[in-house]
Amino acid sequence: MKENELMLTSLLDCERIDLAVKARELTPEQERQFRQMKARRAQGEPVQYIIGKTDFMGIALVVDRRALIPRPETEILVELAVSNGKALRQDGKLNVLDLGTGSGNIAIAMAENISHAQITAVDVSAEALTLAKMNAKTRGVHGRIRFIGEDMSVYLKATSAEARKFNIIISNPPYIPTEELARLPADVRNEPRTALDGGHDGLHFYREILKYAYTVLSPDGLLALEIGDGQRNSIEKIFAQYPQYQRVEFFKDYVQTDRIVMARLSETF
Numbered sequence: 516m517k518e519n520e521l522m523l524t525s526l527l528d529c530e531r532i533d534l535a536v537k538a539r540e541l542t543p544e545q546e547r548q549f550r551q552m553k554a555r556r557a558q559g560e561p562v563q564y565i566i567g568k569t570d571f572m573g574i575a576l577v578v579d580r581r582a583l584i585p586r587p588e589t590e591i592l593v594e595l596a597v598s599n600g601k602a603l604r605q606d607g608k609l610n611v612l613d614l615g616t617g618s619g620n621i622a623i624a625m626a627e628n629i630s631h632a633q634i635t636a637v638d639v640s641a642e643a644l645t646l647a648k649m650n651a652k653t654r655g656v657h658g659r660i661r662f663i664g665e666d667m668s669v670y671l672k673a674t675s676a677e678a679r680k681f682n683i684i685i686s687n688p689p690y691i692p693t694e695e696l697a698r699l700p701a702d703v704r705n706e707p708r709t710a711l712d713g714g715h716d717g718l719h720f721y722r723e724i725l726k727y728a729y730t731v732l733s734p735d736g737l738l739a740l741e742i743g744d745g746q747r748n749s750i751e752k753i754f755a756q757y758p759q760y761q762r763v764e765f766f767k768d769y770v771q772t773d774r775i776v777m778a779r780l781s782e783t784f
């Protein structure tokens with residue numbers, strides 16, 4: 516759907532097919548609201564923030580400036596984690612850790628697609644967590660997601676000191692190098708900086724996650740991460756520092772860019 520159509524269908528709470536008739540009958544108030552929406556869009560605000568919603572794997576989510584807008588590439592990450600992780604622990608609970616949950620898209624999709632999954636969702640942003648909790652409640656999966664407001668490194672370090680283990684660790688961490696942030700398109704610059712800034716080379720969170728993930732994964736566990744453009748070689752080098760990770764595999768996105776990396780702790784699982 517074109518952006519104007521998206522805004523109008525949202526404003527009029529109708530389907531695209533109804534627009535031809537309904538758009539001709541806009542009340543003066545609706546016309547004013549539509550003008551306001553278009554003005555916000557012209558300022559570079561993403562259309563998803565303006566209409567306040569998006570779709571992630573067929574799941575309707577509320578989105579606003581508190582969190583990153585979930586991207587289609589992240590659906591590939593979740594689909595791979597679901598298809599590779601679903602078979603684990605079928606006779607019990609599958610413990611999933613989502614690092615940097617944002618709007619809650621990954622945690623909610625994992626909960627909805629794996630009925631025996633219990634999710635721990637961590638984010639340093641209190642605002643994002645409020646949004647994620649609301650989305651989880653709307654989707655009826657809040658009872659299976661534990662939300663934790665903490666820095667992911669602090670959380671991983673503390674958890675590695677406990678004996679608790681996760682069967683899947685999944686994350687779409689911030690991965691844009693700091694100095695590239697200013698050059699991003701206006702739409703993206705409207706999204707929270709905390710959701711984008713991956714440190715000086717964009718790799719800060721991969722170093723942190725790989726440093727601790729093997730200590731909190733179960734022996735049959737799966738690590739699944741989204742990665743940024745051109746980061747594959749650097750991430751392979753970080754993996755090479757940790758012989759604990761086996762079967763490090765990369766997967767491409769819809770435009771044939773390496774976008775996902777998955778690893779396990781054992782050759783046999």
Ligand SMILES: C[S@@+](CC[C@H](N)C(=O)[O-])C[C@H]1O[C@@H](n2cnc3c(N)ncnc32)[C@H](O)[C@@H]1O
Nearest residue numbers: 585615616617638639640666667687688689710
């Ligand atoms: C790229 S966004 C991903 C959001 C969401 N999971 C998605 O796929 O759309 C990264 C998320 O990590 C969070 N984050 C940034 N730094 C963090 C940190 N040090 N510890 C935990 N979460 C962090 C951000 O607030 C943001 O929600």
